[in-house]
Amino acid sequence: GSTTAGAAITFNSTIDNSTATANALTLTAGSGAVDLGGAIGSGANGAISSLTITSSGIASLGGNISTADGNVDLSGATGVTLASAVTIDTDPTGGTAAAGNITFGTAPVDGAFTLILDTSADGGGAAGTIGLGVVGGSTPLAGLTASGGALTLNGNISTDDANVDLTGVSSVTLASAVTIDTDTSGGTAGNILFGTVPVDGAFALNLNATSAGTAGSISLGTVGGGTPLASLTAGGGSATLNGNISTTGTVNM
Secondary structure (H helix, E strand, O other): OOOOOOOOEEEOOOEOOOOOOOOEEEEEOOOOOEEEOOOEOOOOOOOEOEEEEEEEEEEEEOOOEEEOOOOEEEEEEEEEEEOOOEEEEOOOOOOOOOOOOEEOOOOOEEOOOEEEEEOOOOOOOOOOOEEEOOEOOOOOEOEEEEEOOEEEEOOOEEEOOOOEEEEEOOEEEEOOOEEEEOOOOOOOOOOEEOOOOOEEOOOEEEEEOOOOOOOOOEEEOOEOOOOOEOEEEEEOOOEEEOOOEOEOOOEEO
16 A cells, blocks of 8 residues: 555554564654654563654654664654653663664653653663753653763753753753753742763853742752853752852853
8 A cells, every 4th residue: 555645653552573683663754743652662572773753743752662772863853742751761771782872853852741861871881872952842841861871952941840850961061052940830840950960061051940839959060161151040949069160151049
């Protein structure tokens, strides 16, 4: 049979390998949407080798994604919507190779659910990188956690009274001015946690954990040690500084 050019791609169930051999999944939808209704690579035959989505429509994620040290590349989609809590893990427990990268590029991510990104090398090898665009710009997330190698931020991050935890990555680079806001509904603000992770990039960083209710806490590692920031603004509850701060502009805390 044939399909209309740019037609949607929809999976209403889980997607798994048919045998113990890991296989790559590439989805190209043209102008159509991509709807993944279930988990990918979580079956008895193990994680898939990689996932790539290309579409000028929206990619909807309805479950966790696991790859066997392969990349998850969603940068070819116009946007990504979380239809449930989603964990993306690019290095299964016990693996010995380098972990895959997770790439959203500049594709925005929305949805009132938690997003966990894990490119840590659980069994050895190098950790994978993570690239994020605007997160929660239209619908704030219920929480964001990232762990693994270098993290690049290409846009703002918004959560609905939930934590943004970046303590598990090796470094954070600002590729544009970034605001992280953990209180979009006026309740108890989430915490913004960098821990001891260094943050670099010649752009402004605004950390907003203020709230009409209870403010969230902020922790920072060395800021601007490699490339000084344009400025740093932080508001909220208590702030813990684990390193020096270097900017070419103001520091307002």
